[in-house]
Amino acid sequence: MPLQRRRLLWLRTKAQNREAMKTKLWLFTLLLILFHKPATAGVVSGMSADDLMEKCRYADADFKKLNSDQLTDVTACVSYITGVLDGYTVGVTTSGGERTMVCDLPEGVTVKHVALIVLHYARDNPADLHFPASIVTMKAVNKSFPCKGESR
Numbered sequence: 001m002p003l004q005r006r007r008l009l010w011l012r013t014k015a016q017n018r019e020a021m022k023t024k025l026w027l028f029t030l031l032l033i034l035f036h037k038p039a040t041a042g043v044v045s046g047m048s049a050d051d052l053m054e055k056c057r058y059a060d061a062d063f064k065k066l067n068s069d070q071l072t073d074v075t076a077c078v079s080y081i082t083g084v085l086d087g088y089t090v091g092v093t094t095s096g097g098e099r100t101m102v103c104d105l106p107e108g109v110t111v112k113h114v115a116l117i118v119l120h121y122a123r124d125n126p127a128d129l130h131f132p133a134s135i136v137t138m139k140a141v142n143k144s145f146p147c148k149g150e151s152r
Contacts, residue, residue: 052080052133053122059115078111081118084137102138103147117144 056077058070066074088102105114121140122129128136 047133049122049131049133049136050129052077056115056119059112059119078115080133081115081137082111084134102141105145114141117141
């Protein structure tokens with residue numbers, strides 16, 4: 001086969017491959033758009049406030065009287081809330097930003113207190129239960145302990 005003919009065949013194949021790749025890229029982009037969940041639909045954990053309230057339902061109970069499953073749920077509740085608050089603190093600290101949602105909690109406030117605050121906020125605001133648990137946690141804490149200069 002002459003060199004010129006091989007080169008022409010090679011260029012045609014390259015053009016066909018390029019067109020096939022463009023088609024695949026468009027298809028991938030379309031599928032990504034169709035099946036992509038917005039970032040606010042499932043912040044990191046994907047846990048909704050409703051799911052967190054299920055875990056926190058025993059937060060106001062005497063922990064010594066809870067069975068193993070109930071204690072596991074309360075531990076998950078408290079751990080999640082602690083993670084949200086710690087994550088917020090780390091984010092603000094590392095970005096050099098200013099705390100606007102949660103400032104320093106008053107002396108003596110425990111994680112159990114914060115869990116109860118979140119639980120009561122969710123009970124008083126059932127319309128927020130579809131939001132990510134982290135958002136509702138931050139809203140509840142901010143409502144109870146606003147930064148200086150903010151009103152409750």
